[in-house]
Amino acid sequence: xxxxxxxxxxxxxxxxxxxxxxxxxxxxxxxxxxxxxxxxxxxxxxxxxxxxxxxxxxxxxxxxxxxxxxxxxxxxxxxxxxxxxxxxxxxxxxxxxxxxxxxxxxxxxxxxxxxxxxxx
Amino acid sequence: xxxxxxxxxxxxxxxxxxxxxxxxxxxxxxxxxxxxxxxxxxxxxxxxxxxxxxxxxxxxxxxxxxxxxxxxxxxxxxxxxxxxxxxxxxxxxxxxxxxxxxxxxxxxxxxxxxxxxxxxxxxxxxxxxxxxxx
Amino acid sequence: xxxxxxxxxxxxxxxxxxxxxxxxxxxxxxxxxxxxxxxxxxxxxxxxxxxxxxxxxxxxxxxxxxxxxxxxxxxxxxxxxxxxxxxxxxxxxxxxxxxxxxxxxxxxxxxxxxxxxxxxxxxxxxxxxxxxxxxxxxxxxxxxxxxxxxxxxxxxxxxxxxxxxxxxxxxxxxxxxxxxxxxxxxxxxxxxxxxxxxxxxxxxxxxxxxxxxxxxxxxxxxxxxxxxxxxxxxxxxxxxxxxxxxxxxxxxxxxxxxxxxxxxxxxxxxxxxxxxxxxxxxxxxxxxxxxxxxxx
Numbered sequence: 321x322x323x324x325x326x327x328x329x330x331x332x333x334x335x336x337x338x339x340x341x342x343x344x345x346x347x348x349x350x351x352x353x354x355x356x357x358x359x360x361x362x363x364x365x366x367x368x369x370x371x372x373x374x375x376x377x378x379x380x381x382x383x384x385x386x387x388x389x390x391x392x393x394x395x396x397x398x399x400x401x402x403x404x405x406x407x408x409x410x411x412x413x414x415x416x417x418x419x420x421x422x423x424x425x426x427x428x429x430x431x432x433x434x435x436x437x438x439x440x
Numbered sequence: 441x442x443x444x445x446x447x448x449x450x451x452x453x454x455x456x457x458x459x460x461x462x463x464x465x466x467x468x469x470x471x472x473x474x475x476x477x478x479x480x481x482x483x484x485x486x487x488x489x490x491x492x493x494x495x496x497x498x499x500x501x502x503x504x505x506x507x508x509x510x511x512x513x514x515x516x517x518x519x520x521x522x523x524x525x526x527x528x529x530x531x532x533x534x535x536x537x538x539x540x541x542x543x544x545x546x547x548x549x550x551x552x553x554x555x556x557x558x559x560x561x562x563x564x565x566x567x568x569x570x571x572x573x574x
Numbered sequence: 575x576x577x578x579x580x581x582x583x584x585x586x587x588x589x590x591x592x593x594x595x596x597x598x599x600x601x602x603x604x605x606x607x608x609x610x611x612x613x614x615x616x617x618x619x620x621x622x623x624x625x626x627x628x629x630x631x632x633x634x635x636x637x638x639x640x641x642x643x644x645x646x647x648x649x650x651x652x653x654x655x656x657x658x659x660x661x662x663x664x665x666x667x668x669x670x671x672x673x674x675x676x677x678x679x680x681x682x683x684x685x686x687x688x689x690x691x692x693x694x695x696x697x698x699x700x701x702x703x704x705x706x707x708x709x710x711x712x713x714x715x716x717x718x719x720x721x722x723x724x725x726x727x728x729x730x731x732x733x734x735x736x737x738x739x740x741x742x743x744x745x746x747x748x749x750x751x752x753x754x755x756x757x758x759x760x761x762x763x764x765x766x767x768x769x770x771x772x773x774x775x776x777x778x779x780x781x782x783x784x785x786x787x788x789x790x791x792x793x794x795x796x797x798x799x800x801x802x803x804x805x806x807x808x809x810x811x812x813x814x815x816x817x818x819x820x821x822x823x824x825x826x827x828x829x830x831x832x833x834x835x836x837x838x839x840x841x842x843x844x845x846x847x848x849x850x851x852x853x854x855x856x857x858x859x860x861x862x863x864x865x866x867x868x869x870x
Binding site for chain 2: 339340341342343372373374375376377402404405407408409411412413414
């Protein structure tokens with residue numbers, strides 16, 4: 321399944337679709353890191369608005385993506401987690417600890433702006 | 441309107457998505473709120489995932505549950521895998537056999553209202569859960 | 575002796591009718607005498623002073639549809655459909671103040687009115703009457719049961735809805751400033767209310783695009799482990815939506831409970847009182863109280 325990845329300056333925006341299988345997620349993980357390297361991006365925003373379920377594998381994959389991207393010196397922000405999905409996630413003990421989160425794309429970009437401002 | 445029984449064979453990771461999608465549809469048809477339907481779909485996803493991870497293949501059965509003056513959904517995950525040697529351990533929060541999150545059974549139990557597990561080494565595993573409509 | 579097989583198989587003359595044929599026969603009779611039997615039933619309803627909350631015209635209107643559904647259920651044995659009908663009917667009449675004993679009462683009255691009419695029709699053939707009743711009674715009893723259950727289910731649903739509405743009213747999520755929500759919790763929280771609070775808060779965070787939430791539990795006397803877990807989950811779930819949670823009014827007892835369930839209070843954002851919590855929230859949001867620059 322193709323996941324659209326947009327480039328907005330130094331930020332890559334990946335919009336995850338709804339019914340991503342494990343194989344899709346694995347491919348994504350590889351693909352995103354490659355793109356970060358290719359474009360020398362400073363940050364990646366992963367938009368999961370379309371995901372109606374976030375299970376342990378999806379959660380683990382997101383954390384791995386963030387980790388691998390950080391190794392490339394870039395920041396990851398997860399945005400668009402639906403309130404009901406967030407509720408289900410914490411029941412399962414999936415907290416995405418260590419990964420930055422924001423309400424939506426707008427907030428995610430604002431967060432990155434703030435971060436880049438202070439680190440420059 | 442009567443909701444029948446749905447069996448989903450779990451053989452690949454794609455079946456995990458299929459099982460939870462069917463679960464969400466059934467939950468919605470049964471009149472669950474979207475929030476509860478999400479909890480149910482998430483639980484199904486974890487149960488199906490366990491089947492793939494530990495038994496390679498199995499089955500998820502979805503059907504309506506009827507109780508005293510209440511209705512809900514019943515999800516039964518079965519497999520003929522190696523079985524769980526120590527169920528009490530598996531149900532203790534934080535237990536892990538493979539990787540960071542382990543079986544996630546305590547989590548599934550939190551998501552649903554009723555939880556029953558039968559497992560014997562060499563004889564496979566059956567996890568039966570139910571959620572009632574609020 | 576004439577052979578039975580060669581006789582015309584008219585339903586009236588066959589000896590051992592199938593129960594379904596008997597049912598069809600009595601259903602036909604009930605349909606034929608619909609107007610009269612329905613009228614009789616309404617009279618009995620009024621006599622026994624049931625459905626006093628409704629006018630005679632209303633009773634008559636509902637009676638018609640109930641009568642037809644009753645007879646239809648006898649014929650088709652589609653009890654699921656009947657239960658759905660009963661819930662539907664209940665949805666209409668519960669707001670009018672109709673109670674369970676009234677609904678059960680009128681269904682039983684209808685059962686009796688129809689039974690008497692069967693007695694009258696077959697009074698000259700005692701054996702046939704018995705067979706007819708053998709077919710009628712289990713179906714009629716099942717109908718009474720189905721309708722009663724349908725009514726009770728609907729009633730319970732309405733009560734749950736009302737309780738839910740009351741709970742929502744009593745736990746407001748307040749937007750005090752832009753991007754700042756305050757959730758004051760007062761009184762006793764049971765797990766169900768805790769869960770509802772969490773869901774409300776999360777929805778509120780999204781709707782108000784809140785970046786900071788102050789949960790004030792000054793008014794909460796005690797918290798058991800389950801509810802304490804809910805609090806922790808609320809903090810974690812809020813973060814997933816990009817919001818920081820500040821907990822204020824944490825009593826020593828509740829702090830102890832949190833430590834017991836393994837919460838690292840050092841990692842949780844806590845402030846003594848609500849005022850302090852709001853001030854910290856404002857700092858987080860960048861509302862700085864500027865000190866005037868010294869005049870140069």
